[in-house]
Amino acid sequence: MFLLPLWTDITTSFKSLNDLINTVPVQPPLSPTIEPLIAAFNIMKRPLLNSLTFTVAATILSCLLGSINGYALTKIKFRGSNTIFLLFSIGIFLPYQAVLVPLVLTLSRLGLFNSLVGLILTHTIYGITITTLLFRNFYGLIPDSLIMAAKTDGAGTWTIYRRIILPLSLLPFVVAAVFQFTSIWNDFLFGVTLARGSEAMPASVALANLKGTTEFNWNVQMAGALWYALPILIIYLLLGKYLIRGYMAGAIKG
Amino acid sequence: MRFPSGKVFTKDTLVNLLFVLPSLVLVGYFVYVLIGWNVVVSLTDWKGLAPSYNIVGFGQYVTLFQDPEFLTSLTNNIILILLFVPSSLALGLFLAILLDSKVRGEGVFRNIYLLPFSLSYVITATLWLWMYNPKEGVINTLLRAIGLGSLQLGWTTDPNIALVCVVLAIVWQFSGYTMLIFSAGIKSIPESQIMAAEVDGAKGLDLYRRVVIPQLKTPALSAFVVLMIFALKVFDFIYVLTGGGPAGYATYVVPLLMFRNTFRMDQYANGAAMATLLFLLALVIVIPYLYLSSRREKD
DSSP, rough: OTTHHHHHHHHHHHHOOOHHSSSSSTTOSSOOHHHHHHHHHHHHHHHHHHHHHEEEEEHHHHHHHHHHHIIIIIIIOOHHHHHHHHHHHHHHHOOOOHHHHHHHHHHHTTOTTTHHHHHHHHHHHHHHHHHHHHHHHHHTTTTTTHHHHHHHHHOOHHHHHOIOOOOOOHHHHHHHHHHHHHHHHOEEEEEEHHHHTTTTOHHHHHHHHHHTTTTHHHHHHHHHHHHHHHHHHHHHEEEHHHHHHHHIIIIIIO | OOTTOOOOOHHHHHHHHHHHHHHHHHHIIIIIIHHHHHHHHHHHOSSSSSSSOOOOOTTTHHOOOOOOHHHHHHHHHHHHHHHHHHHHHHHHHHHHHHHOOOOOTHHHHHHHHHHHHHHHHHHHHHHHHHHTTTTHHHHHHHHHHHGGGGGGOOOOGGGGTTHHHHHHHHHHHOOOOOOOEEEHHHHHHHHHHHHHHTTHHHHHHHIIIIIGGOOOOHHHHHHHHHHHHHHHOOHHHHHTTTTTTTTTTTTHHHHHHHHIIIIITTHHHHHHHHHHHHHHHHHHHHHHHHHHHHHHOOO
């Protein structure tokens, strides 16, 4: 029952127009065909490539910055570090509507409206808030004695980060990257306001546009949803437990 | 530069500050400056494509509360919150208890229930579009096929139940998440407490009611905040599933109206006023929560 919507998405994606008429949605196709998948791919390939580009770039950037922030906020501890953390934390819960109008104005002025670079910048910045939280929680677990020892050996702040912190950071990087990839890939609001109907259009907007266009039947629309879901399904299968850790950290420690 | 405590602002501190400076500048500008800028826009009379910074005061807010479109959207938003938040919490708790008492296959069930939460709202809304479609959609064709054709409904095309249909679908998407949060809470309860209660004769559901559920306040609060914020800013899902309809405004919510008025009708000041209200409501939910959790962290 719970998986019914997903099941019918898959069955419908493999149905010809004939099968669409002659079977009910929950039935598997009588003669499976990949034609809807090909048709959907042809419509979605450019937006899918756009999404992949800005998602990967913004994921890497927001994780790197989050790691540096997390390190600075736990291991250096300077005046105001708690205030800075609070400022970032509020950003996690920010309804993006509250910045959309000036964001459009800012990006237009920078010449980044309707562009992949604009989307990378936007997703990186609003991603920093959550990645900082994830890394901060993890680095809080690294014993301070390790840092002190390196300091007495004369290592500087940056050297300690590179030699000690980074090599210990594989786990938080995987958790943060999986979390960021999923949320940036899934975004619709920024896509539809910053890159609607442009060369940089994300896959989420392209899929939403398939709705209500009479030239496409349900099978093509469902196949489009399947293409857009594919990277997330792969991540979920391979790295699901890290994604779950991200969800937990985002909510429990918040 | 000297701090009150007499500590000198050393070169070291400066270098350390450089670590967070890039992010601080970016977040400072793109979160805080833009929020302020948005408030300023909401106080102007900006209509049409060219920005206007002619300050007119709180007129936009007064207009909003006299605008039937806004009032309908706000009412729908509130109804949605009242239906969605408690049902997601209840269903999540139910699933978590079910999972806890049935040990075999726990991981598989958890992964299945959590899958919809990981997918984009655009995808889940597209799936539910197909579920709810009255003519050829999944639910009605299934009802016809098993001879219950008389139970067919218009679902999202019926203005009386459309909002409930939206809520059902997002509860479906979020129940795995609340389940996850409650599951983790249940696991963190020390085994000794459960055993002590069992010695006292607590069994089955009674054990949950007396020992487990009272200790789930912290996860319940986190889930509550996440659900409230989501329900407040719900946009993608409704945009794709109903577009705010049927019958014009049956499922219109504030973020959807904000998007339409701003980006489709160029009423920037009006949209900025709605955005400011959304932000203030989010603060009302988040600030006490952050305060509570920072106190808990210190303890």
